[in-house]
Amino acid sequence: MVRTLLxxxxxxGVVAAVLAFAFAWLFGEPALDGGIAYEGALAAAAxxxxxxxxxxxxxxxxxxxxxALLIYGIVVGGVLALVYAxxxxxxxxLAPRATAGxxxxxxxxxxxxxxxxxxxxxxxxxxxxxTIGLRSGTFVFxxxxxxxxxxVAVAVGRRLVERFGTWNGVLAGAAVYVVLVGVxxxxxxxxxxxxxxxxxxxxxxxxxxxxxIHAVLWTAVGLLFGLFVTRGLRSSERPSAGAGVG
Amino acid sequence: MAQGASLPVASVPVVPVRxxxxxxxxxxxxLLALLYLVGLDQGATSVFSGSMLHEFVHDGRHLLGFPxx
Numbered sequence: 001m002v003r004t005l006l007x008x009x010x011x012x013g014v015v016a017a018v019l020a021f022a023f024a025w026l027f028g029e030p031a032l033d034g035g036i037a038y039e040g041a042l043a044a045a046a047x048x049x050x051x052x053x054x055x056x057x058x059x060x061x062x063x064x065x066x067x068a069l070l071i072y073g074i075v076v077g078g079v080l081a082l083v084y085a086x087x088x089x090x091x092x093x094l095a096p097r098a099t100a101g102x103x104x105x106x107x108x109x110x111x112x113x114x115x116x117x118x119x120x121x122x123x124x125x126x127x128x129x130x131t132i133g134l135r136s137g138t139f140v141f142x143x144x145x146x147x148x149x150x151x152v153a154v155a156v157g158r159r160l161v162e163r164f165g166t167w168n169g170v171l172a173g174a175a176v177y178v179v180l181v182g183v184x185x186x187x188x189x190x191x192x193x194x195x196x197x198x199x200x201x202x203x204x205x206x207x208x209x210x211x212x213i214h215a216v217l218w219t220a221v222g223l224l225f226g227l228f229v230t231r232g233l234r235s236s237e238r239p240s241a242g243a244g245v246g
Numbered sequence: 247m248a249q250g251a252s253l254p255v256a257s258v259p260v261v262p263v264r265x266x267x268x269x270x271x272x273x274x275x276x277l278l279a280l281l282y283l284v285g286l287d288q289g290a291t292s293v294f295s296g297s298m299l300h301e302f303v304h305d306g307r308h309l310l311g312f313p314x315x
Contacts (some may be wrong), residue, residue: 001261002269005285028309035308068306078277082270089260112311135313136290145266208261210311 005081008228013077016220017069019120023216024069028209030059034202035123042125051071069217077221080104084225091158096228104222110150112214115142118185121210123202138188144235151167153177285312 036057036061043049055064083103119139127135158175164172194203285307287293288300300307300315307314 001259002266005261006269024306024309029305031310032305053301054298055304060301060305064302065305065309068284068310069279071303072306072310075281075284076276078273082274085261085266086270110253116311119313120312121308122313123308124314129312129315132313132315133285133290136286139313140286149299182251206309213309214311 002082002085004232005085005229006078008232009079009081009084009225010074011077012080012221012224012228013073013161014070014077015073015129015224016077016217017066017073019220020073020213020217021066021069024065024209024213025061027212029065031202031209032061032122032123034199035125035206038198038202039125072184072195072220073217077215077225080107080225081158082112083107084229091154096229097223098227101222102225104218104225105234106150107219107222110146111143114146114181115139116207116211117207118142118188119191122194123206124199126190126194126203131191131193133175134189135191140234142184142188146181149180149184150175152180181230285310289313289315 078102080100084100087103088096088099092102094102117137119142153173153176156170156176159169160172161169163169283293283299284303288297289307290313304314
């Protein structure tokens with residue numbers, strides 16, 4: 001049962017990653033190249049010659065990008081399936097594909113959007129190399145605390161739903177999440193190190209591309225996993241009133 | 247059909263906790279380790295030495311929003 005869900009989640013992740021790759025290649029790579037062009041201009045001005053490349057740009061922007069997205073997609077799909085197995089029928093009593101969609105949407109907000117609002121993505125050459133430790137630590141911390149805040153909000157929201165009904169309870173739970181991550185984001189250190197002459201259009205396009213890639217990936221994972229779960233129920237369990245399912 | 251989304255769906259099996267926990271632990275650890283490798287390794291921290299992995303997933307790391315270098 002869990003194994004089947006896990007496999008379906010990871011397959012959904014693979015397909016979603018291929019779609020996200022197409023988006024990333026079309027909209028992300030041009031912005032990333034903009035950052036590298038800025039880097040090259042700086043190096044040329046300083047009279048430096050480019051060092052030896054371990055992996056060529058051609059590989060980085062195609063196979064490397066695809067593999068990175070595939071692994072990320074498999075992780076998202078797999079974790080989504082595990083969370084689905086944990087909440088379906090317990091926390092959420094929706095049709096399978098609705099649960100999958102709701103979980104993917106919440107996942108996008110909690111894992112991608114909220115950490116991004118505090119620590120947005122940066123194209124190459126737009127951040128200082130020697131702060132990688134600080135930036136990695138704060139980013140991971142923001143991500144983890146966003147997940148913790150979501151878990152707390154769900155636990156609180158669940159009780160509030162019992163007392164004040166679904167609409168009010170869910171809204172109150174969402175408010176709990178917003179307040180918690182707001183406090184966390186306000187307390188974590190500010191990272192502000194984009195060079196003054198870094199092209200604003202490149203930075204903007206790059207960050208929009210990040211949100212777009214994740215939007216494509218998480219939407220596809222949620223919808224495909226929902227489809228696979230619904231299909232699986234129909235073929236293996238075949239409930240008598242199948243029309244109501246999904 | 248319209249009310250299908252909000253009504254309890256009797257035919258949906260609930261996964262027993264006893265069955266879920268081992269899967270969640272083992273698969274969860276493996277999946278998160280993969281996430282670490284693609285998102286963070288050979289940046290601030292390194293499990294594998296060198297920067298081959300970092301360079302290979304470079305574009306994905308930047309575009310997914312992980313701190314890269």
